[in-house]
Structures are given as C-alpha cells and as structure tokens.
Amino acid sequence: MAVGLFADATLRPRSHWWEWLAAVLAGVLTAPGPGAQSWWDFISVEVKYRLRRRLTWISVEVAGDALEFNVRGTRRVWCYDFSHRGRLDLAGRDEVLASRLARMAEALAAAGEHVHVALHVESRDAADALARTVLSLTVPAMPPPEWRRDPRVGVPLTLSTGRTAIVERRHYVRTPQHVTRTLRVAGFAAGREGAALEVLSERVSWLTLSLHASVVPAARARRVTSRAVHRVGSDAQLARGAGFRWSARREFELDALRQREQTVAAGAALCQWALYVVVRATSPAQLRQRVASTIEVAHTAGLRLDRGVATQREWFVYQLPGGQGW
Secondary structure: OHHHHHHHHHHOOOOOHHHHHHHHHHHHHOOEOOOOOEHHHHHHHHHHHHHOOOEEEEEEEEEOOEEEEEOOOEEEEEEEEEOOOOOHHHHOHHHHHHHHHHHHHHHHHHOOOOEEEEEEEEOOOOOOOOOEEEEEEOOOOOOOOOEEEOHHHHOOOOOOOEEEEEEEOOOOEEOOOOEEEEEEEEEEOOOOHHHHHHHHHOOOOOEEEEEEEEEEOHHHHHHHHHHHHHHHHHHHHHHHHOOOOOOHHHHHHHHHHHHHHHHHHOOOOEEEEEEEEEEEEOOHHHHHHHHHHHHHHHHHOOEEEEOOOOOHHHHHHHOOOOOOOO
C-alpha cells in the first residue's frame, strides 16, 4: 500500500497532500516494531488487549470417554496417558515411539479428516515426581500400545474439572492454582532441536511443553506441496531468465520443498506445528524469575521464544488439549 500510494502521488499531477501522508503512514506501520512484530501488528494487539474483558471462564468436563473444553465454543478431545518405563532413550525406545506416533498421524491424514494432535509433557510440583505425558486427539483413534485412554489426564495442573476463572494480565494469566506465562517457540537453531527440548525438559518442577500438530488431509496436503514447488520453481525460472542470480538459500528452499512433495506423495502426513512452553509459579515475582531463567536456557540451547506480551489469554487457550482456536 505504501509503495502504491507513493508511486501514485509521484506520477499523478496535482496529487493531494493526504496521499503523501497516507503513504508515509503505511510505510511506518509496516516497519519493524518491538520484538519481531511490525508496528501495525503491535498496535492491533494492544488495541485488542485493551478492549477485551480480563476475566474468562474455561469449562472442563468429562463426557464419557472424552474431555470437553468450553472456551469459545465446545471442543471434545480424547486423551491418552503414557506409561513411563524408565529412561527410554537408553534403549533407543524414543525413536520407536516417535515412529509409531508418525504412523498414527499418517493414518489419520489418509482418512481425509482434519485432525488436531497434541503432546503435553507436564512436570509435577514435587521435585521427585515423574512428569506426566499426555496425547490428545480431536477424533477417537487407536493409539500406539504405550498409551492408555483416560480422559481425566487431559486436565492440566493449572485448571480443574468444572468452571475455572482465569484473569488475563499483559505478561501472565492468573488461575486459582497458579500464575502462568505461555511462551511460543518461534525458531530452532538448525540441528539443535533435540538438545534444546532436552534442556527445557530438565526444568521438571514448573514447566509444561505443549507440542501441537494440525494434520492436513492427504489430498489437500498433496495439492499444497505441489503448489509450493510450482510457485518457487516458477520464480526461479523467471529470475534466471531475466539474468538474475538465484541464491543458494533459495535453491536450498526449492530442494526442501521438492523433497517434502515427494515425501507427502509417498504417504507421509503434512502437519502444521506449534510448540508452547508454559511456565508456572505461585506469584508474579517468582514467575518473572522463572521466565527469565527459561528464556536464558532456551537461547543458550539455540531456541528462540516469543514472550506473548498482551496475548497471554489466547496462547494459554491454544496450548490446551485440542488447541481450541489454534
């Protein structure tokens, strides 16, 4: 919009002063602002935060063999508890479990349903207590044999069955049990994803890792990947035809898209991913200390976290089982 208004004001005779002002204003709003946001995004987030209510009710009910979350409408999820058997990585079992979950996602994608799958690793308040690992699905399915269906395990520590009131502040959300802040993973350092998550998981007393995957139906996934390859490939041909050099980064991107298209065509599931880190505390002061420690450890491990200023209510809801509104 800024470029178009500026070009029109420059080329058209007797342009109006307000057109120049609108071009400058549009350019300023698209400039980088605080954090990774543009000024337009920053202003819109602030306006929404100041206009909405601070108090929100979240209803969690057990409905047969499923769990119902009611925030912006009702979403039913089926939850499965993981049976821990010591440190699985010593026997190479982590890769086996991951491959079984991947095959389950591929089967759901082949069925043609848009399914939301989430994996929640929730630490316990006691230092010697084992973490609880929960798998949640928006459709009933047969999970791998290590998982046991139990709807009550999907209730997070920060909530309880029944209606729970949460109060939103700019930097955190207060529940009757805890003060929490939800951070969102914005990027990984290449080749260091596992190490970063392992470092975070060692914070066993006050962290919840919430990994969400929205499984795209197989037919739509094939169309999406083929369109992406066609778009980037056409750009490469036009750039080379005009005499421009196609950078190594863009070549790598095109190769990655082609590999993804081949993998999806072979039957692999295409997913949209999001990873949230929920920090719990008993007071805002303690929460600030824990959040600062978490961000420092994450940056050291090559993990970049968005702080979610003025969006804490949305992110708290997104990281719940089912990813309501995600």
